[in-house]
Amino acid sequence: MTREFNRRVFLARSASVAAGTAAAAALPATAFASPAAGGPDAGAASLAGGKKVTVPDVDVRPEARQDPTEATVAEAVTLLRHRKLSAVELVEAHLRRIATFDSVYQAFNAVTADAAREQARAADRHPGGVLSGIPLCVKDNYYTAGVVTTANSFIFENFVPPYDATSVARLKAAGGIVVGKGQMGPLATTRATTPNGTVTTVNAWTPGDPSVDPGGSSTGPACSVAGRMACSSIGTQTGGSIVLPSNQQNLTGLKPTMGRTSVYGVIPLSYTRDHSGPLARDALDAAIMLSVLAGPDQNDPRTLGLPAVPDLVTSALPVRRGKKVVLRRATTIGVPPDYLTGVGADVLALRHGFLDQLASIPGAKIVNVGYPDDWGLLTDTFNNVRLSERTEPFLPYLRQDPKLFGVSLLSWLQGLFLSGDEWITGQRAKNHLLRELLDGVMSGCDVLLQTGPVPFDILGLPELALPIGFAPVGSDPKVPVGTILGGAPYEEDRLLEVAAAYQAVTSWHTERPADPVVAAPLSRAAVTGPPRLTPEQAAATSA
Amino acid sequence: MAIDPSSLTTDQLNTFIVARLAVSGIDLNLLPTTADPVTGAPTQAQVLSSLRSFVLKTPTAINGWRPVPATTTDADALSQELSPPLEYPSITEAWTGREGR
Numbered sequence: 091m092t093r094e095f096n097r098r099v100f101l102a103r104s105a106s107v108a109a110g111t112a113a114a115a116a117l118p119a120t121a122f123a124s125p126a127a128g129g130p131d132a133g134a135a136s137l138a139g140g141k142k143v144t145v146p147d148v149d150v151r152p153e154a155r156q157d158p159t160e161a162t163v164a165e166a167v168t169l170l171r172h173r174k175l176s177a178v179e180l181v182e183a184h185l186r187r188i189a190t191f192d193s194v195y196q197a198f199n200a201v202t203a204d205a206a207r208e209q210a211r212a213a214d215r216h217p218g219g220v221l222s223g224i225p226l227c228v229k230d231n232y233y234t235a236g237v238v239t240t241a242n243s244f245i246f247e248n249f250v251p252p253y254d255a256t257s258v259a260r261l262k263a264a265g266g267i268v269v270g271k272g273q274m275g276p277l278a279t280t281r282a283t284t285p286n287g288t289v290t291t292v293n294a295w296t297p298g299d300p301s302v303d304p305g306g307s308s309t310g311p312a313c314s315v316a317g318r319m320a321c322s323s324i325g326t327q328t329g330g331s332i333v334l335p336s337n338q339q340n341l342t343g344l345k346p347t348m349g350r351t352s353v354y355g356v357i358p359l360s361y362t363r364d365h366s367g368p369l370a371r372d373a374l375d376a377a378i379m380l381s382v383l384a385g386p387d388q389n390d391p392r393t394l395g396l397p398a399v400p401d402l403v404t405s406a407l408p409v410r411r412g413k414k415v416v417l418r419r420a421t422t423i424g425v426p427p428d429y430l431t432g433v434g435a436d437v438l439a440l441r442h443g444f445l446d447q448l449a450s451i452p453g454a455k456i457v458n459v460g461y462p463d464d465w466g467l468l469t470d471t472f473n474n475v476r477l478s479e480r481t482e483p484f485l486p487y488l489r490q491d492p493k494l495f496g497v498s499l500l501s502w503l504q505g506l507f508l509s510g511d512e513w514i515t516g517q518r519a520k521n522h523l524l525r526e527l528l529d530g531v532m533s534g535c536d537v538l539l540q541t542g543p544v545p546f547d548i549l550g551l552p553e554l555a556l557p558i559g560f561a562p563v564g565s566d567p568k569v570p571v572g573t574i575l576g577g578a579p580y581e582e583d584r585l586l587e588v589a590a591a592y593q594a595v596t597s598w599h600t601e602r603p604a605d606p607v608v609a610a611p612l613s614r615a616a617v618t619g620p621p622r623l624t625p626e627q628a629a630a631t632s633a
Numbered sequence: 634m635a636i637d638p639s640s641l642t643t644d645q646l647n648t649f650i651v652a653r654l655a656v657s658g659i660d661l662n663l664l665p666t667t668a669d670p671v672t673g674a675p676t677q678a679q680v681l682s683s684l685r686s687f688v689l690k691t692p693t694a695i696n697g698w699r700p701v702p703a704t705t706t707d708a709d710a711l712s713q714e715l716s717p718p719l720e721y722p723s724i725t726e727a728w729t730g731r732e733g734r
Contacts, residue, residue, distance in 0.1 A: 244672070286656040286674030294644045348723045359651050362720050396727050464698075471694040493665075497673035503680060506657055507650075510694045517718030524722040550723035579723040625675035629683065 099450050127535040143220045143264065143381040147171070148374070151600065158183045158253040159318035160602060163224055163375040166321055170223050176308030177213035177223025180321070181206050181267055181382060184225040188269065188319045194297050194606040195456035196282075196290040197231045197313035199240060201270040209267045221382060222265030227311045227320035228422055230271040231278050232258050232366075233290045233355035242355045243496045244285045244539035245487050255355025256387045257366045264382045269320055272310030276498045277480075278326055278359045279632040281306035281624060283557050287497030287546030287623040294339050296566045297606035300582050300621070305335025310413035312339040312369050316603060322370045322379055328359045328476070330543035332367050333555035336574025340557045342589060343369045343601060344376040346541070347580045349396045350548025351380070352387035359633065360479035363547055372599045373589035374558065380582065383411035397580040405583035415594040417453030423575075424459035424535030432541075436561035444558040444592075451591050459531050459538065468523045469545045474508070479494075496623075528578065536584055540574040552577045554585040570598075638689055650655045 147168045154161035155168070158180045161169065169175035176491040185203050193200055206225065213223035227298035228234060233251035240246045254262065262268070273282040273291040273505045281304055293304035294316035305312055308325025312335035315323050325332045326347040336343025344367050351366040358364055368379035384399040430441060447458045481502055487494050488502060495502055508516075527545065532538055540546065546553040553576045563569040577585045593599050623631075637692055641649075664677045674715035675683070719725050 284673075286671060288673075288726065348721055349727075391722065392724060396724065438670070465699065467694070471691065472698075475692045475695065485657060491663055492659060492661075493663065493669070493672045493674040497675075499674055500680065500683045501658075503654070503684060504691075506653055506659075507684060507688050508692060512692050514718050515695055515698060517720055518716045519695075519698060520699065520722045521716040521719040524719070524726065525716075528726070550721060573728075579726045622673070625673070625679055626683065 124627055127381035128175060140387055141381075141399075143378065143403065145220055145374075145378055146407070150174075150331075153600075159187055159321075161321065161323050162371045163221070163378050166224055167220065167356035167378075170217070175237070177210040177217075177267070180208070180223055181225050181269065184319055185270055185319065187317070191317060191608065192319060194319045194608060195292060195294060195309040195313050195319070197225070197273055197319060198270040199242065199273050199310065199318060200238060202237060202268055203270075206267050206269045213265060213267070219266075219382075220378065221261060224266050224321050224382075225269045226261060226266045227259055227270055227272045227323040228261075228268050228313035229274050229278075229311050229323070229325045230325055231274060231357040232271075232324065232508070233357075234243075234258055234271065237271065239271070239357070241278065242274050242282065242285060242290075243498075245277070245484075245498055246357065248287075249390070251355070253355065255366075256352035256389060258355070259382050259593035261379075263326070266382070270301060272308065272314055272323060272325070274310055274325075274632070275307030275331075276496055276628075277357070278307045278328060278331060279498050279501065280628050281631075283497065283623055285496035285498075285542050287628060289621055289623070293569070295569055295603045296563075297563070299566055299615065302563055302566055302569060303338055305338035306631070307331040308369055310334050312341055312343075315339075315341055315369055315371060317606075318602060319624075322368060322375050324366060324379065324383070325369050325543075326353070326356055326359075327365045327367060327543070327547065327633070328363045329473070329547050331633045332365070332369055333543045333553055333572075333574050334347075334371050337557075337574070338570060340560075340572070340598065340601060341369050341370050341555070342376045342557070342572035342593075342604075343367065343555040344380055344582065344585070345546070345553050346380060346384065346582050347552045349392040349394075350399070350580065350582065351383045352390040352393050354389035358483050359481075360475055360476040361483075362392040362479060363476055363550065365547075365550070372593055373404040373554075373586050374403070376589075377402040377497075377586050378552070382391050389492055400583040402583055404584040406590045408590045409596075411452070415451060415591055417451055417591050419584070420453045420455070421537060421584060421588055422449060422455045422457055422535040423588065424457055424532060424538040426459055426461055426531070426539060428461075428541050429539050434561070437571055440559040440561060441573065442571060446571060447596060448588070448592060449593065454588070454591070457535055459535060462526050462530060465545075468519050469548065472516055472523075473544055474521050474549065475513060475519070477501055477505035478508050478513050479505070497625050497628045498627050498632070500610035501632045504629070514544070527551075532578065536578070537588055538618070540576045546574075546576045551579055552585060554582075554584045556590055556592065557601075558588050558596075560593070560601075561597055638693055641689070641694060643685065645682050650681055650688070714725045 148164045232255040291309040298304040311323035314320040316339040333345040333347045370376040700715035
């Protein structure tokens with residue numbers, strides 16, 4: 091089992107370190123990234139220090155050959171490598187869509203077009219790392235050196251970070267080109283709004299109807315990729331903020347295990363639950379992005395001393411036996427009691443179809459699993475334990491002027507009304523819930539289907555969101571439907587294996603939304619929908 | 634016997650809330666008394682209403698939970714030995730290298 095392997099590697103490395111030997115020398119060359127050097131250039135140093143991510147050539151779909159904004163990262167890398175496309179052409183194509191359509195989508199807080207063009211020209215002259223020339227969107231709570239980082243909050247409206255977040259530094263070191271900062275829920279709480287709660291980013295599949303949930307809080311990154319204004323993106327997740335917008339906008343999102351990626355240089359929401367990860371077009375792209383992001387960072391102690399990053403790219407490549415797609419490893423997928431209840435007929439049919447499709451893939455086994463009696467309490471009410479964590483780092487701003495929090499204020503104040511002993515009880519409950527999950531619910535399965543992100547958020551376990559079809563929502567005939575796979579600690583590779591096999595036999599993930607009508611913003615006033623969130627709604631839907 | 638927080642009056646809760654905010658240096662009076670569309674911030678009344686509801690429900694539900702030992706004899710004592718707090722459960726899982734499931 092992978093966890094057993096992880097333990098052996100972990101202990102082997104511990105022994106090597108104790109003996110004063112170079113850990114990396116005692117282990118497989120691919121098993122460890124070099125420890126990041128301290129300081130703001132940690133990401134670049136780490137990537138330059140030995141972590142090598144490679145992407146094989148892939149079959150490029152005709153759509154991507156005709157329009158580079160259709161391409162996945164892997165397709166774009168393939169086209170660039172074979173000089174069928176230049177970085178300038180790729181970046182310009184995405185910038186054109188931003189210029190044409192972002193007045194409707196409102197996916198970006200800032201567009202760094204000039205810098206992106208300059209970097210694209212440089213990438214064509216001297217191709218660099220695995221992401222060389224790839225246009226990316228970065229959520230606006232990641233520090234970006236010299237570029238305003240607002241987190242859509244009054245608090246940070248003029249904040250220009252002095253350095254890049256480790257994740258941003260690693261993307262850049264791999265050659266990635268940041269075309270802009272993605273809109274988000276204020277301070278990473280809700281769907282994207284201005285600080286006063288006015289809805290901004292729409293769902294790329296329903297650009298004329300802002301009432302359709304685009305998912306939050308990484309709304310802009312999701313919309314930028316779905317709307318073909320960036321090839322891929324990174325978001326953050328504390329309470330569903332990667333997997334939910336991915337599900338809502340037909341993307342593959344991967345929230346890794348706590349510590350797998352650094353959150354140094356990310357404006358905090360909840361220290362024990364903040365994760366950095368990709369919102370991508372398919373499993374392979376998610377794997378490429380996570381491979382660049384993952385690994386130890388001396389600036390984030392949560393990333394140190396953990397199991398090695400496996401070969402995620404290989405995990406995300408489908409395996410074929412003859413012409414038949416098979417799972418890379420035999421995998422048992424658990425279906426919990428609430429997976430096939432409590433949803434409408436359309437979504438229920440899609441979930442049944444998803445299970446049938448999975449079951450038809452050799453190596454996949456579907457089993458029903460049960461929840462313990464206290465599951466609801468520990469994953470619902472106990473979710474509030476996180477609130478103290480958002481209050482603490484923001485106390486100076488609460489003292490200065492609570493209005494700085496705009497529509498999002500209430501949950502920051504709620505955190506003050508949980509005492510220290512209640513916070514400790516919450517941490518005990520995490521331990522209890524972890525054992526219930528790993529030793530109970532998942533004792534007979536490798537991967538667990540989820541109807542929401544919370545349990546795996548609370549426990550810091552990995553989860554992957556992927557598209558499983560489309561269903562009508564209100565008057566909108568085609569809105570993406572996704573599902574969430576949860577995994578055991580540091581088993582992102584297992585999740586990618588399942589997603590890669592499923593995506594090799596389905597095509598939901600290759601569908602793109604139609605271009606919006608650019609005049610749509612003028613007609614928004616006539617559309618019935620939630621133009622603003624109230625403080626109570628913001629608190630109730632907060633990540 | 635434990636006291637039921639639902640017996641607290643609105644005035645008592647409001648006094649507690651204002652005092653707790655003040656203990657942390659937060660002045661409720663900095664918030665508007667009528668809706669403020671510019672900032673979107675809640676009014677003072679909205680804050681008090683929201684926090685009263687939170688105080689009556691959430692802490693009680695959390696502090697009412699304890700891991701349940703196998704025997705009911707000396708349950709409170711035995712419960713103390715169960716589920717020590719873990720801030721980062723997944724990281725601890727790696728550090729302790731628990732095998733199998």
